[in-house]
Amino acid sequence: MNIDAIQNGIVIDHITAGRAMRIYDLLGLDALDVSVAIIKNAVSHKTGDKKDIIKIDSTMPVNFDVLGFVDPGVTVNIIRDGQLVEKRRIEMPQRLTNVIRCKNPRCITSTERAIDHVFKLTDPKNKVYRCIYCETKA
Amino acid sequence: MKRSVIDILDLTPAELEELLATALDIIDNPEKYAHACAGKKLATLFFEPSTRTRLSFEAAMHELGGAVLSVTDAASSSASKGESVSDTAKVVSCYADIIAMRHPKEGAALVAARAASIPVINAGDGGHCHPTQTLADLLTIRRQKGAFSGLTIGLCGDLKFGRTVHSLINAMARYENNRFVLISPDELKLPSYVKKDVLAERGIPYEQTTSLEDAMPQLDVLYMTRVQKERFFNEEDYLRLKDSYILDMAKLKNAKDDLCIMHPLPRVNEIAVEVDDDPRACYFKQVLNGKYMRMALILKLLKEAAQ
Ligand SMILES: [Zn+2]
Numbered sequence: 235m236n237i238d239a240i241q242n243g244i245v246i247d248h249i250t251a252g253r254a255m256r257i258y259d260l261l262g263l264d265a266l267d268v269s270v271a272i273i274k275n276a277v278s279h280k281t282g283d284k285k286d287i288i289k290i291d292s293t294m295p296v297n298f299d300v301l302g303f304v305d306p307g308v309t310v311n312i313i314r315d316g317q318l319v320e321k322r323r324i325e326m327p328q329r330l331t332n333v334i335r336c337k338n339p340r341c342i343t344s345t346e347r348a349i350d351h352v353f354k355l356t357d358p359k360n361k362v363y364r365c366i367y368c369e370t371k372a
Numbered sequence: 373m374k375r376s377v378i379d380i381l382d383l384t385p386a387e388l389e390e391l392l393a394t395a396l397d398i399i400d401n402p403e404k405y406a407h408a409c410a411g412k413k414l415a416t417l418f419f420e421p422s423t424r425t426r427l428s429f430e431a432a433m434h435e436l437g438g439a440v441l442s443v444t445d446a447a448s449s450s451a452s453k454g455e456s457v458s459d460t461a462k463v464v465s466c467y468a469d470i471i472a473m474r475h476p477k478e479g480a481a482l483v484a485a486r487a488a489s490i491p492v493i494n495a496g497d498g499g500h501c502h503p504t505q506t507l508a509d510l511l512t513i514r515r516q517k518g519a520f521s522g523l524t525i526g527l528c529g530d531l532k533f534g535r536t537v538h539s540l541i542n543a544m545a546r547y548e549n550n551r552f553v554l555i556s557p558d559e560l561k562l563p564s565y566v567k568k569d570v571l572a573e574r575g576i577p578y579e580q581t582t583s584l585e586d587a588m589p590q591l592d593v594l595y596m597t598r599v600q601k602e603r604f605f606n607e608e609d610y611l612r613l614k615d616s617y618i619l620d621m622a623k624l625k626n627a628k629d630d631l632c633i634m635h636p637l638p639r640v641n642e643i644a645v646e647v648d649d650d651p652r653a654c655y656f657k658q659v660l661n662g663k664y665m666r667m668a669l670i671l672k673l674l675k676e677a678a679q
Contacts, residue, residue, distance in 0.1 A: 340498050342477040346456050349483060357569075367479020368500055 244296060245311040246288040251275055253305045254286035260300045260333065268292040299327040303334070303363070303372075328355050330363060334372055341368040374677050376485035376492040377669065380503040380543050387672075388510065388543075394668035395511055395661070402435070405667065409438030412674055415468035417443050417460065417484075418495070419475040424637065425495050425504075428659070429472040432666035441468055458487035465489040470674055472666075473497075491673040493666075499535050505636050506539040507669065508662030512654055513544075513593060515661065516632040520547040524590050528555040529597035529617050529642060531562040536636045537597055538566055545570050552578040553587045555617065559609065560599070584617055589626045594619070596635040596642050596655075620644035627652070634658055 249257060254272050263270050269291040275284045293312060301308050301324045312320040330353040336343045343351055343365070353363040353372050363372035377383060383391070398405050414433040416426050421444070430440045443464075457475065461484035464471055473484050474495040481494035481501070496502040510520070517523060525544060527537050531554055541562075544550050552571065554562050561580065571578050581587050588594075596619055601610050618641060619633070635643055635655040647653050 338478065340476075340478050342457065342475070342479040342483050342497075345477060346458065346480075346483055348456070349458070365479070367482050368498075369478075 239316070240289055240291060240313050241316050242291075242293055243313055244290045244293060245313065246290075246296075246301065247285070247309045247311060248278070249286035249288065249308050250305050251284040251286055254288055257288060257301065257304050257308075260304060261297060263288070263290065266290070266292065266294065268294075297333065298322070298324050299330050300333050302327045303330055306361070326355055326358060326361065329353065330372075336365040336368060336370055338365065338368050338370040341365060341370060343367055373679060374489065374491055375673060376481075376488075376494075377503055377673065378481050378485060378492075378494045378497075379501045380506040380539050382503070385546055388507075391507065391665060391668040391672060392511060392514055394671060395664040396515075398664050398667055405436055405671070407437035408671055409433060409436035409674060412436075412438040412470070413441055413468045414438055414670065415441040415443065415464045415471045416495070417464060417471055417473040418445075419457075419473070419480070422474050422496060424659070425474060425502075426472075428504075428663050429493075429495060429666055429670075432663050432670060435663070436667055436670060438469075438670075457483045460484070461488040461492065469677070470670060491677050493669060493673065499533055501539060502535055502636075503539065504662065504666050504669065505536050506543050507665035508658050509536070509540050509595070509634060509636075510543060511661040511665050512634060512658045513632065515657070516630075516654055517592060520544060520550070522549045523592045524551045524553060526553040526555055526584075526587050526591040526594045527562075527597070528584055528587075528594060528619075530560045530599045531556040531597070532560040533600065534597040537562070537595065540595060541566060541570055545574055545576055550576065552576065553591065554578060554580045555582070555584050555587050556580075557582060557617070584619065585623055585626070588623060589628070591631055592628065593632045593634065594627075596633065596639075598636075598638070598640055598642055618642055618644060619647060621646050621650070624650065624652070 254274060258272060271289040273287040276287055278285045296310060306324060306326040308324050310322045310324060311318055331350050335351050343349055352366045354366050356362050356364045416429050418426055433440050457480050465488045470491045471488060472493045472495045473481050476498050478498040478500035481492060481497045485492040494501055494503055531537050631652045632654050633652050637655055
């Protein structure tokens with residue numbers, strides 16, 4: 235895979251330096267049978283700051299909520315036939331469904347089967363998400 | 373439309389006023405409500421024992437002329453067979469018109485409310501919420517103090533895990549000119565998120581102290597809580613702290629004459645029995661007020677469900 239020129243795929247850009255692996259894990263990229271490049275500490279042309287980049291050699295559907303939760307402000311570039319067809323700046327999602335699990339052992343989600351793990355953005359300023367069931371912070 | 377009450381904040385201040393007005397009307401005119409819920413069934417679904425809360429709900433429904441389906445061992449009858457809270461709520465929806473549910477897990481009532489086709493009242497979900505206790509507290513404050521504003525409210529004991537305390541703070545923080553005095557051992561202080569998100573955020577004055585006696589003279593309301601053994605990981609901590617904040621007549625020496633002493637009950641020894649005869653003791657009135665507020669809430673939710 236030529237990491238500079240993807241023909242059909244996704245480039246997740248402007249990842250805060252150091253967060254690429256977390257995104258890699260939460261998006262389940264390890265299970266993907268395609269080329270994935272993780273570029274750490276690249277220097278941003280725009281700001282001169284360090285950033286991470288993930289390039290995926292496939293146009294799989296990306297869970298934007300995961301990106302917005304881990305690193306709001308990242309951009310997703312979707313490339314088809316060598317052309318940039320979509321560029322999205324990802325905001326913090328209001329709700330996160332089945333992205334993370336509630337860590338509170340006293341929460342009903344720890345015992346109830348087939349239940350959605352849902353978190354709500356309760357404090358956008360401080361990026362606080364709380365479990366809708368027990369209100370524990372994510 | 374079906375509607376459930378999981379958290380005290382599910383009710384707007386206007387709705388709280390409506391419930392208080394209904395409760396006061398029930399107190400004055402009980403005969404008017406004696407058949408208000410005729411033909412309706414309340415299912416009390418208790419996954420952990422809480423005889424007081426269950427009796428209060430059941431007495432409330434009886435006094436409204438309704439019937440009660442009582443499941444006192446929901447945990448052994450369904451959960452042990454692996455039935456989920458969601459499924460139990462769906463099954464009970466087929467038999468009853470409204471559910472009062474108690475469960476040891478936080479958020480269980482919300483799970484039930486999302487699955488049920490009838491209103492669910494949270495009768496306690498672990499350490500999380502217990503809105504009808506707060507309704508009882510609010511009616512007590514209203515009847516004793518006449519208003520919800522301009523009060524200095526002392527909260528004493530387990531402020532860390534005491535859900536009734538958090539809930540009361542949330543409810544009273546919506547009114548004007550109240551102050552809170554937080555009285556607890558360092559180990560059981562009010563969590564910082566309540567201080568930050570509820571009190572500091574809205575500019576509500578509060579002070580923290582470890583001395584009940586120092587706090588006493590300024591209080592209009594004193595809310596005592598139980599230091600619960602199950603909240604501690606080790607017995608030593610519990611034994612060391614459980615007797616720290618016991619209210620007796622000596623500590624009441626400098627209290628106001630119209631202090632309103634409250635406690636969610638059951639008490640262990642945090643209020644000496646000698647205090648019971650003092651006119652300022654309101655904790656048994658609170659029990660009765662709880663029944664009236666549960667009556668008002670059942671009426672409201674059944675009426676809304678029928679619309
Ligand atoms: Zn939770």
